Amino acid sequence: MPVAAALCGVRVRYGPLEALHGVDLAFPAAAVTVLLGRNGSGRTSALHALAGVVPLSGGRVCWRGRDVTGLSVHRRVRLGLALVPAERGVFGSLTVAENLGLGGAGRAEVPAEVLEAFPELSALLPRRAGTLSGGQRQLVAVGRALGARPDLLLLDEPERGLAPAVAARLHAVLLAGAAGGRTVVLAVQSLPRSLAGAAAVHVLHRGEVVFSGEPGEALPGRFTPTP
Known part of the structure; x- marks a missing residue:
């Protein structure tokens, strides 16, 4: 290999x-x-x-x-390359949608494949990332990295x-x-x-x-x- x-x-x-x-x-x-x-x-x-x-x-x-x-x-x-750290992987002042859009390789919209993989993020899109639980923030960080392909x-x-x-x-x-x-x-x-x-x-x-x-x-x- x-x-x-x-x-x-x-x-x-x-x-x-x-x-x-x-x-x-x-x-x-x-x-x-x-x-x-x-x-x-x-x-x-x-x-x-x-x-x-x-x-x-x-x-x-x-x-x-x-x-x-x-x-x-x-x-x-x-x-x-994309790195998802164990902590502090999101921008707390931005919404979930804005965080996910940052990973879209120049696209402002939320990558569709991220919401398909993690549909629980859909209801969180308008919320500020800083208000989320630790697990939710981690999922947003992973989603942003995946969106960068x-x-x-x-x-x-x-x-x-x-x-x-x-x-x-x-x-x-x-x-x-x-x-x-x-x-x-x-x-x-x-x-x-x-x-x-x-x-x-x-x-x-x-x-x-x-x-x-x-x-x-x-x-x-x-x-x-x-x-």
């Missing part, structure tokens, strides 16, 4: 603390990759390194066979605050997008059964990769799938 993006010997530091210790990770093209691990494992730092949110203290980031380590977040976004979609705990049925539907949307050619990387604490169709799972622990394989192989007994 061809590789769309990779972290090669990546190190990330926050002051005196090193969050990633020379991590090597490969993300297959047109597939879903799961970064699995507990809080503090380095999952978020790996996503942020891919997106250019944090500077590297070592190593490099490659995307489509090109070294993009020196590219800013904005340049990576223009190349087709990115080639590389990065999501940090996108299920946070979502009902299990909605989270499972989100996973189905991500898997369908990968089947259509999109490369997806998401970070989660535990592996749900609705992500059993992912191509690869990487388990991180204290800034290092301790396992790489398929979902069914992800360290049985320590990282067991949840319902």
